[in-house]
Amino acid sequence: MLVDDRVLIDAGTGVGDLPLEALRRIEHVFLTHAHLDHIAGLPLFVDSTQGRQGRGPVTVHAREETLEALRRHIFNDVIWPDFSRIEGPQGALMVYRPIRAGEVVDLEVCQVGAVDVVHTVPALGYWVSDGRHTFGFSGDTRTNDSLWPVLNARASLDALIVEVSFPNEQRRLADVAGHYCPATLGADLERLRHDPHIWITAMKPGEEQVILRQLQHAVPNRRLAMLQTGQVLSL
Ligand SMILES: [Zn+2]
Known part of the structure; x- marks a missing residue:
């Protein structure tokens, strides 16, 4: 990205x-x-x-x-x-x-904060802010207790780019492989106090529509869409 x-x-x-x-x-x-x-x-x-x-x-x-x-x-x-x-x-x-998780890198154009997430190898998520607008980027992660409090602590969250790799039928595999499925992300989103545009990424090829449908069912009040290659997001 x-x-x-x-x-x-x-x-x-x-x-x-x-x-x-x-x-x-x-x-x-x-x-x-x-x-x-x-x-x-x-x-x-x-x-x-x-x-x-x-x-x-x-x-x-x-x-x-x-x-x-x-x-x-x-x-x-x-x-x-x-x-x-x-x-x-x-x-x-x-x-x-x-x-390290908790560290913020100050660049001229924006600040980038690192957040612990839980994957099969050591991994980070990030939040990015220009002082007015902020988005979150989960990277690869399964359910975790670290990303959500950090995002909640930001004054606002305009967009969240989050992975959901497997449909609910493969929840066990998703857990083992350190990924979200719609049910586990839906449960974690209950803890998010912001209402960002949520862009779903990293879906297994061929499973996109199933995953999106299951996610819409899990969190009907959230603004969800699939992130596409070449897409431009403006905050
Ligand atoms: Zn990975």
């Missing part, structure tokens, strides 16, 4: 949909966790920033465990170069910046 040109949240295969000029404007990447569908676009993206003029390195913000997984398994000079050690015109091409 691209936020105001310069900030990317997660870096899956959708990164490849962005034109080179858009890629070269991105300065910060916030990763939720190290699973492939959240980092697959990162190696080629960082490579494509080489030679951009007047801009510093790409800063990759993530939990230390996520950064360690990248160092060890991706940017290890075997699978892909270690860009944190390769110099461009303005220093290293990539900088690792560990972030």
Whole structure:
């Protein structure tokens, strides 16, 4: 998800949909966790920033465990170069910046706050605010007690992008795999005091309509929609 040109949240295969000029404007990447569908676009993206003029390195913000997984398994000079050690015109091409739950990163365009969520590997969700408008981004998570109090503590919440991977029939699998199904997200939404537009993402291909229907049934008063590739959200 691209936020105001310069900030990317997660870096899956959708990164490849962005034109080179858009890629070269991105300065910060916030990763939720190290699973492939959240980092697959990162190696080629960082490579494509080489030679951009007047801009510093790409800063990759993530939990230390996520950064360690990248160092060890991706940017290890075997699978892909270690860009944190390769110099461009303005220093290293990539900088690792560990972030912990509860921490807020102050960028020029917005603030990004990190939140603990519960997945099969260490993971974070984020909230993003420009001081007037705020949205939340769950990343991959199952039911949890950490995301909802943090979102409730924000003065407002205009949008929430949240994953629901499996339909209710596969609730056991969703629990084991660290994902929401409509029933578990519906229960957690009971705890959210805000009334944001809720955009559902990460649905298993072919299950989208079933998941959406089950979710509408679980929380009939919430404003729900499916997040589409290429969609632009304005707050
Ligand atoms: Zn995952």
